[in-house]
Amino acid sequence: MAVVFLVDRQRLQNFIQDAKTPLLFISTFLFYFSLSTFWSTGEGTFTSALKHSFYILFFILMINHVVKNYGILRLHSLIFAAAFTLLLLTFIFVDKSTLLTGRLENGFFGAPSNVIDLGGYFAVGIISAFIIARESGRHWIYFPASLLFIGLLLTQSRGPLLALIVSSFLLFAKYKHIHLRHILSTLGGLVIIGLFFYFTGYGSEYSQRLIDAYQQSYVRFGIWQHTLELVEQRPWFGWGFDKTLSFRNSLGAVVTTTHSVYFSTLLKGGVVGLILLAGVVSAGLGCAWRRFHEAMALEAMLYLFSLMFFITQGMFVIGSPSEAWMLFWLPLAVAMASRRVAPQVNVRAASFSD
Secondary structure, eight states: HHHHHEEOOOOOOOOOOOOOOOHHHHHHHHHHHHHGGOOOOOSSOOHHHHHHHHHHHHHHHHHHHHHHHHOHHHEEEEEEEEHHHHHHHHHHHSOOGGTTTSOOOOOTTTTTTTTTHHHHHHHHHHHHHHHHHHHHHOGGHHHHHHHHHHHHHHOOOOHHHHHHHHHHHHHHHHHHSOOOHHHHHHHHHHHHHHHHHHHOOOOHHHHHHHHHHHHHHHHHHHHHHHHHHHHHSSTTTTTOOOOOOOOEEETTEESSSSSSSHHHHHHHHHHHHHHHHHHHHHHHHHHHHHHTTOOOOOHHHHHHHHHHTTSSSOOOOSSSSSIIIIIIIHHHHHHHHHOOOOOOOOHHHHHHHH
16 A cells, blocks of 8 residues: 555545645654653653554555545445454353353453453444445344444443443434334344343343442542642653553552543643644544535544543553554544545546447
8 A cells, every 4th residue: 555655646645635634633643752752761762653653644544545445335344344253253262151240351362451442342343334234235234233232241341332322322413314224223233132131131240230330430530630640740741652650549459551541641741742632633523524424424423432432441542553553543544534436427528429
């Protein structure tokens, strides 16, 4: 793909013209946090952080290239296939004796180490399934999407589930006219999920998990309070790229992550870093707004899901390819990519050829 952009300069210029504002904010954000390695106390270097920043920019360009040249359906077919493969591998290798009592973790060697990120992958796969159904009319895909939703429930992760539900409200503003196939597809998915709860008895287990989660939610507030105390010591430029926490929470566990990308950005980059992140988010929301008015409300929903997901999850979004690439940069890249424009036919030439 890099070769294509280098050879076809016009294509590169067209992309930059379409997404120059988001690219400017993203590049500034990445460069600033690469510079923050100079006042960081960790082992990270400027060249390493800058290299990872170029990787992220390349990733965004690659997503746009796929959408513009191969179409939305091709991209989301790949995303959905990856998410569903992850689900199958997890179900195959997970300890079956704890499937309905514990969290859906330690499935196999390649699975995300954190079940919250695993749930985020499943949620992205669900939204991609909806996009596939919209683009292709293949409504049978709601069945495997229901299985992904069951996988999301089995992770017992509240953050991805809540982010998925809240972001889906955006669809009500777009699809005011509900067709029979939408009702039938929704009912079919609910039946599958209902049968799962009925035959497994997992409903009581999950409801208890939600009750426990409410009681434990104050743990994160303690982490964020400690983070703000550190920020007060270096408010403007933060502690630098490699800063992590070393904090024992109210449950006695040692915490190294802020459990929020937004608090992490403030910790590492200070007020300046947070303002730059706000610029990235604002530019992404502007792209999502345009996609919403281009009959691409699901792409806008995907970006809103990402923003809400990272309120209570993640440490940072710059680094080697990781969960953050799929859950932060992928939704942003999808929101930045407009539909492939079909080539226009020269009507006059066509009429003369006839």
